[in-house]
Amino acid sequence: MKSFKITIRAAFLLFILCFWISLPAKAQETTSNKPVAEEESLPSYTVRFSGAGLPVYADPALLESPIAMLPDQTIVRIIQGPADFFARIRVADTGLEGYVDMRYLKRTDAIVKESDIYTYEEMETDIRQMQERYPELLKVDITGTSADGRNLYALTLGNKNAARHILVHAGIHAREYTNPLLVMEQLEQCLDCYDCGQFRGTSYRELFSATAVHIIPMVNPDGIALSQFGEAALHSPELVQMVRACYACDLAAGRTSRPYDNYLARWKANARGVDLNKNFPFGFAVNTKAVLPSYAGYPGLLPFSEPESASLAAVTLQYKPSVVINYHSMGEVAYWDTLESRYTDINTYFSAYMLSIIPYKRMGSGSATGSYLDWIYSGDTPVLSITFETGNVECPLPAGQYPKIWIQHSYILQEAAWYASSFT
Secondary structure: OHHHHHHHHHHHHHHHHHHHHHHHHHHHHHHHHOOHHHHHOOOEEEEOOOOOOEEEEOOOOOOOOOOEEEOOOOEEEEEEEEEOOEEEEEEOOOOOEEEEEHHHEEEOOOOOOOOOOOOHHHHHHHHHHHHHHOOOOEEEEEEEEOOOOOEEEEEEEOOOOOOEEEEEEOOOOOOOOHHHHHHHHHHHHHHHOOOOOEEOOEEHHHHHHHEEEEEEOOOOHHHHHHHHHHHHHOOOHHHHHHHHHHHHHHHHOOOOOOOHHHHHHOOOOOOOOOOHHHOOOOOOOOOOOOOOOOOOOOOOOOOOOOHHHHHHHHHHHHHOOOEEEEEEEOOOEEEOOEOOOOOHHHHHHHHHHHHHHOOOEEOOOEOOOOOHHHHHHHOOOOOEEEEEEEOOOOOOOOHHHHHHHHHHHOOHHHHHHHHHHHHO
16 A cells, blocks of 8 residues: 555656646746737636735745735636646736636636525526536536426536546535535536546546446435424425424424424435435444434335435436545544445545545444445446545534535535546
């Protein structure tokens, strides 16, 4: 393992060194040759999440002192890049040029907007608008409907017929609804940079032509709506009665003592009181503490009894991804293995790489309890996977948690695609 890590790091450092040594000349050539009218037609970006300001460097290696600090809301245009995290920009009102960290820029006409509560309806609108803006790059599939009648979406970036596939999913637990916003922003960033960006020396177009990324942005839309807005968010009167019955049973069993509204805000299950991340076959119903439908922990009557878990499983079986990224909250920790996993060896290396990028605490292995991770690690298809638990406070995460989460995770799709193309 040590030699593997050293090889990756050495190769990466050598690439970065060679790339940045050559970049100033390229940047100068690109800047001097770009007509003003063409440059003004480029999309503009705004600085965000910078705190004391976004440093601008004359040196693309970012080794010298910054030549300026740009406050949030500063408008810039990207005149070269991005290459990995960095881009050469020109400030709109002053003409100042330099290199900045791309993670702190957001397109001014971005489709996905930051929101304290990112809803299913906002997601649907964003999917439609992204499909209109990037019709050749984004493929949208409806893979089923939820218990309360909402569409279940699978979005594909890149070539559906690629040799390798990556699956990213978020929002399987209702109260963890910051993560659907995160993965939708990740997707839009990749679409925006598809024809101009490079990552680890490979163009985005080449990277995603060889490795398709499938995103299920909101596995559990009913539960998320319930956590966000209470029982009024449900369309079905029968499901409202089911939720009320869950509360009565959980009160009687001592599983909660919270007021009803607060109980719903902390809801994890789908609208039928089934914890979707316990509704998979391997380890199903082992050591379960909830024997009746509940806000959390109840595995259901049978594996795949729920349309949402069945839909996630169907996409997984269709594409047989070589890499899976699971988004949960909370704790800034990462799960990467199980005691029964068939793929511990390859995930030792993969998790080490991913945690070198996002320094979450590595968690130990546990026994199977019917989770999605348990299921994919029991299958015949070797798979690399990691579960990121975003945020460091109790869910639902407050909006103030999102800037740090975005800066940490903004390039995970590119990292996963690069790793898959290099090592699978």
